[in-house]
Each structure stands twice: as C-alpha cells, then as structure tokens.
Amino acid sequence: AQRVTQPEKLLSVFKGAPVELKCNYSYSGSPELFWYVQYSRQRLQLLLRHISRESIKGFTADLNKGETSFHLKKPFAQEEDSAMYYCALKGSSNTGKLIFGQGTTLQVKP
C-alpha cells in the first residue's frame, strides 16, 4: 500500500536551532517525493521535490530509498518558517495524484 507517515504532529524549536521534519513512505516502486508548506492563511504550496535536489529557503531533503525516508532539514530555523509542512508521494509519473502525510506543524519560537 502507498502510504506517507509524518510521525510528529507538532515540532517546536527555538529560532536558530536546527530543524528536522521526518517523513517515511511506503511504496513498492520508485516514487517521487515532495514537501509542501502551508503558511497561516495562505494556500498550500510546493516547497521542494526530491528530483530537483535543490535548497529552498534553506531547506533541503534527501531521498533515502534504503530507509524509505525523505526528511526535511534546515540548519538554522527562522520564525517565518512557522507553518504546516506536508510530505507527499507521487507514484506514477503519468499522474498528478499525490498521497499526503498527516502534516507536521513547525513552531519556531523567538
């Protein structure tokens, strides 16, 4: 079964601390993995995708096929990073269907 698991509902850190939002997936083939972010009163938007291997707003994520994980990391959290973060999986390249995790609320305290 295709599944995305984000074990933490809430992650609270202080400004300047490192952040790691965990994401594990279950998929038998070669998935595409994404991180989406939803800031307060804004729409859901793409943060990054594993295929592009880029850093956005200081965030990076590496696909670890052995551990079936796609954790999101940032070395120094900023208050403006406070938001809801969703990990998502897309199984087939010929579809837009996304399977989302339950989401993790990141709270960065001053």
Place this chain on the structure above:
Amino acid sequence: KAGVTQTPRYLIKTRGQQVTLSCSPISGHRSVSWYQQTPGQGLQFLFEYFSETQRNKGNFPGRFSGRQFSNSRSEMNVSTLELGDSALYLCASSLESSGGPVQFFGPGTRLTVL
C-alpha cells in the same frame, strides 16, 4: 499568471442537499486534481482530470463526482450530503514537465454541512 481559483470560497448546506464546486486552473494547465482536507483524515485525493477525462480516482463513494470542460475548468459535485462531508476542498492544477506534473493549489472551498 493568475493562480488557481476556486468558487465559492464558503458554502453552507444541509444534509441531503447536493453541491457543486468550481475550479479554474492556471492558464495552460490541463490537469486538475481535487482533494478533501479534514482535521481527522488530512489531505485525501478525490480524483484527477486531464483533457476532460478522469485519469485517477480516490477511494470516495459514488456521491462524489467531477468533470472537466474543454477549457480545463473543472467542477466537482457531491450529492446527498452527509455531515462528514464537511471539509476544505482543494483543487490543484498541474503542468506536465520533464519530472512529472507539479501541483499548484487553489485556496479551497470550505463546505459546512449542517
């Protein structure tokens, strides 16, 4: 380019009624997907349309249906509404790219069933 737009933004209905939600994708996007977002179940995929054809369907009852028009605009319909259908319904459009479609989300329609 204008983003994905959804109308109406808010709806209140009673049990047993039906409802139609509308989504206008980003210009040039031919794929439209619908998701249901609830506090308990999170974001769940409803269906996807591409070039007026349903390309994928999630695990929702037949009361949930959709369609796409030749201009890529999409509608979803929920018949015989139940209290549990109260949710934020998100529409996303995507542009086919070399790495596969990337979804752009609308602001959602908040449906409340009384």
